[in-house]
Amino acid sequence: MSPAVLESKAAYDIIKERFGDAVSEFDANPTMPFFEVLDASRWVDIALYMRDNSLLQFNYLACLSGMDYPEEEKLGIVCNLECIGKYTHKLAVKVKCQRDGGSIPSVSCVWHTANWHEREAYDMYGMVFEDHPDLRRILCPEDWTGYPLRKDYKVQETYHGIKVPY
Amino acid sequence: MGLLDAKVSNRNVLVTSVDNVMNWARLSSLWPMGFGLACCAIEMMATNASNYDLERFGIFPRSSPRQSDLMIVAGTVTMKMAERVVTLYEQMPEPRYVLSMGSCSNCGGPYWDHGYHVLKGVDRVIPVDVYVPGCPPRPEALIGGLMKIQELIRMEGLGISREEALKKLAEKSVDAQQVLDQTRKAAIA
Ligand code: SF4
Numbered sequence: 377m378s379p380a381v382l383e384s385k386a387a388y389d390i391i392k393e394r395f396g397d398a399v400s401e402f403d404a405n406p407t408m409p410f411f412e413v414l415d416a417s418r419w420v421d422i423a424l425y426m427r428d429n430s431l432l433q434f435n436y437l438a439c440l441s442g443m444d445y446p447e448e449e450k451l452g453i454v455c456n457l458e459c460i461g462k463y464t465h466k467l468a469v470k471v472k473c474q475r476d477g478g479s480i481p482s483v484s485c486v487w488h489t490a491n492w493h494e495r496e497a498y499d500m501y502g503m504v505f506e507d508h509p510d511l512r513r514i515l516c517p518e519d520w521t522g523y524p525l526r527k528d529y530k531v532q533e534t535y536h537g538i539k540v541p542y
Numbered sequence: 543m544g545l546l547d548a549k550v551s552n553r554n555v556l557v558t559s560v561d562n563v564m565n566w567a568r569l570s571s572l573w574p575m576g577f578g579l580a581c582c583a584i585e586m587m588a589t590n591a592s593n594y595d596l597e598r599f600g601i602f603p604r605s606s607p608r609q610s611d612l613m614i615v616a617g618t619v620t621m622k623m624a625e626r627v628v629t630l631y632e633q634m635p636e637p638r639y640v641l642s643m644g645s646c647s648n649c650g651g652p653y654w655d656h657g658y659h660v661l662k663g664v665d666r667v668i669p670v671d672v673y674v675p676g677c678p679p680r681p682e683a684l685i686g687g688l689m690k691i692q693e694l695i696r697m698e699g700l701g702i703s704r705e706e707a708l709k710k711l712a713e714k715s716v717d718a719q720q721v722l723d724q725t726r727k728a729a730i731a
Contacts, residue, residue: 515659516622516659517622520621524658535621536625538624539662539666540621540658542650542654542655542662
């Protein structure tokens with residue numbers, strides 16, 4: 377493992393010790409080491425712990441992207457977390473939910489950046505973020521049909537009487 | 543035929559038709575609606591900048607649809623924006639002209655296949671008089687398009703509708719390949 381991954385591993389170990397089976401094993405890939413939150417209901421606790429623990433201080437949510445896993449019947453998010461200031465460790469966290477009608481707890485109260493990012497993920501993939509203060513579409517028009525970045529997305533024929541496909 | 547080609551007698555009397563004067567006035571002070579949608583708009587701004595000097599044609603962007611007579615649709619029209627573009631168009635007084643600038647606005651551009659969010663051609667919502675191809679078109683191309691609009695205005699008149707003027711313009715069309723060949727030959731010579 378490179379020094380950077382070792383740093384992330386050290387951070388992960390602290391989280392694993394606190395949350396045990398709620399988080400998966402560590403994936404030591406050199407591009408972006410990550411772990412998965414297996415018990416999505418504890419996601420906000422984990423997020424708060426990662427932000428506030430003095431040895432972790434993941435105070436910067438660099439990105440939050442949506443994912444579609446049709447073969448697993450799931451949707452998910454990937455959060456890229458970093459520490460600005462004291463440490464240089466980085467970790468990505470994955471959280472998944474059911475593809476149909478699934479929901480993920482919102483972390484917009486933990487990192488304010490998550491607010492718009494979660495709206496975007498909702499707009500593109502259609503998962504609901506529980507307790508999000510303002511969960512509306514952000515890129516597509518509000519009355520758009522379907523979720524464009526799902527792998528089985530089919531574009532609608534017309535929008536307000538305007539033909540959509542070429 | 544320009545106004546200066548009209549007969550001027552030796553007593554400084556200008557004899558011409560009302561049509562001619564009206565059209566000359568309209569085409570010499572075109573006010574495009576000042577809005578841009580995507581990267582093409584940068585090229586449109588460059589065209590309006592001092593080194594291309596559009597004001598020599600009397601063309602200067604106007605920030606209100608109520609006083610604009612030309613709409614330059616510069617760039618990607620998303621489905622969300624399409625209805626706003628229509629609103630702006632409807633707020634413009636007649637006679638009004640539309641110039642569609644760039645592949646996106648002409649036909650969806652790079653998004654024509656997979657872009658679920660892009661209007662595949664602004665002519666799906668408003669009528670277009672002149673299309674300028676390119677991604678993005680250079681300022682020279684836009685100026686060429688603007689001059690086409692001016693030609694169109696010159697051909698319109700009492701009893702001559704827009705359709706007839708467009709037909710007349712089409713008769714005068716030049717083969718693009720021929721122009722390219724000529725330019726190349728001239729460049730080599
Ligand atoms: S035609 Fe090309 S340059 Fe113009 S808006 Fe589309 S992508 Fe941008």
